[in-house]
Amino acid sequence: MATTRATHEAKTPCKKCPLRGLPHFREFAADELEFVEVFKTGELAIDAGSTILVEGSHSAHLFTVLTGWGFRYKMLEDGRRQILNYVLPGDLIGLQGTVMGEMQHSVEALSPITLCVFERNKLMTLYNKHASLAFDLTWIAAREERILDEHLLSIGRRSALERAAYLLAYLYQRASALKLFNGRSFLPITQQHIADTLGLSIVHTNKTLKKLASRGFIRWQERGCDVLDGQALAGLAEWEGLGEGKRPFI
Template structure:
């Protein structure tokens, strides 16, 4: 019986879809055991709800916990002295906002909701326990943090070097791949509850310019939009317009060498 239990706890080569969006995301970065998945489910069980267009935590506040986004869409942003706003990134189910807040004496940016959201608060103690006792989850969170940094680098490239068409195409492609990673797409269709103002505040463009680009994309049969559902009709051409390569999202999964490393690491921890 002991051997059978050990076998059940091993990560499978092709894990089934996870109901917990954080688990779905982290499975792209490290092979998680059944015990790891159950632990993540317990972390995600508590729930708080926020309506649309409010701050979950505002710039200048002292962070009380890490929040796991379970449902809805939020954004990481900064308000500017002139009344403008810069959106750094969008948060979708499975994202943490954000993992390193405990290092901050106060928030240097805000996390705001775009739609009504459900979040799970994760305490400092629970997060530190993950790093101390769950090597697979710890590594997956590390890779997830690397993905966030890569996304910010790509945003800098986009704002500095892509034209308006390239910026919009890049963001649509990134959102498609991120939604797909947590099982929130139907083919090339995903929910996009963003206004043209929010897109403009992300890409450094005016709402009028965003409207012009989206209209052109529809006329060229690159996209269609119906009731906040975005459909990318020609992903290849959109990626070509943006010079987009999804490799920066690190969604390729783990190699057999990495899996064997974690097997050995966990064996040492049990001794």
């Protein structure tokens, strides 16, 4: 399970949430913000590589990513891993376990990550009294389905080179919208993460990334890569991009 440090005493007030200042997210109405401040019970700081939620587990909480990167995944009994998607600031974690009773996948921290913590037993109050926030949860779930559709298309029909280009373009666009880059477009993922996302061997992944690097699209680093031309990556994958305006978060 996760190596966590409770930071309830250093709780970020929702009114001063750093995500609210990003044009990527819609603004809260006054009553919505007041409810979310009560809904939130604290924060958790989690170390990179720690497991946040485990498949089959029950949790009394759900979480919003405040800072950092993570990923959702499933494991086979022999240890083979399939990464399903990546979670970034503003993404909700644990809704599946809240609604269905237990998690159908696991979640791991890719970098040091801070989570806003919400009590599961207050979720019905959100549905009963805040229809706009309830719609936001529906929107978030529908968006995740749309992203997984694109990931499935990539694994099923794109070539290895196109798959890698799509994944890096997708992460690049998401991180850009959240203003996560500081002077360089660095994605903190290893070649093993890419292999486990694309369903390729590590050897095939390495050869594929070298081809992208030779075209000047990326520059591979020890524990991640610099995206040099995100538009060219999207073009190679024939991917039209995220194509979303302002999005909600809880």
